[in-house]
Amino acid sequence: MAAFATIGAAPEPDIIIPVEGMRASNLVDSWDKDRAGGRIHHAIDIQAPLGTPVLAAMDGRIEKLFASKRGGLTIYQRSADGRLILYYAHLQGYRRGHAEGQAVKRGQVIGTVGASGNADPSFPHLHFQMLATVPGSGWQDGEPINPYPLLTGKRRLRQVRNP
Template sequence: MLDSRRVGRWRGRIAIALFCLASAACTEAVTADTAPPVAVAARTPAEPPALLLPVQGVAASDLRDTFDDGRDGDKRGHEAIDILAPRGTPVLAVEDGRIVKLFLSKPGGITVYQFDPSGQFAYYYAHLDRYAEGLAEGQTVRRGAVIGYVGSSGNASPDAPHLHFSLFRLGPEKQWWKGEPINPFGFLGGGKP
């Protein structure tokens, strides 16, 4: 009698478990079919995509990786790459995104901060000669759009116009001035706009 009770309990438990599994599967299927669509970001990359080289007419083979170079007597790292070009050469948006800040600073001079479409990465363009006409904060830009022109504003040598380009992974606060530096060297040269 004791053994038949155990068998009965097990059968009951198995029946309940099967019922729960079947109910969950049906509920999930109904929910998936009837739930309204959820907006999903275009991409949420762990790494940045291949980026357009931001200085018109410069080939990827002309770049030099200056990310780890020391600055201020090796007191700080460069955390960017410098792309040499004649003053006035167009500076291009490296990918689609939004201009979040136009800023004039002592070290960077005339600068642009751009966020990528997912809001995970910030692109920093510095030492510009000037902004592209009509460029504004909050503006959406397309990959390859002219956003400024190479210069030597800020603490750059007037004899060596260049674009100082940085790439940052943004934190949850999405602060344009703060993020984890990523060496952009390997991500640049991702084709034509």
């Protein structure tokens, strides 16, 4: 039986907004918005000034530090229970000394807001995505979950079993 994260009513992992000083009332739900090339946005964009600290949204481990054409400087973090991958993109930079395999605590600075990759330089932001996955899966594998309702307290995560 494989376990995976899903949206539900029971409180589960503690999650915070991954941009320092950002309040839930400032978030915009950009999930499912159209993007260039016929893509659908399966994340939310959190606008903040260039260089604003990006925080680990929950306890976990850094799976991958990666630079790509679209995402720019990125971080893939696996949750402590292994059932979520958190993806932070368009970063200006990583926290000094950051390395793959490193444990991180919720609220710890892991990078800074930027406009790297295909982000509009006049719109610095954090592209934040969550993927439901299974322990031991690849760092890029999983089913997207809309983080907006979780970060605004409208819904919580719970763990369920998939027969």
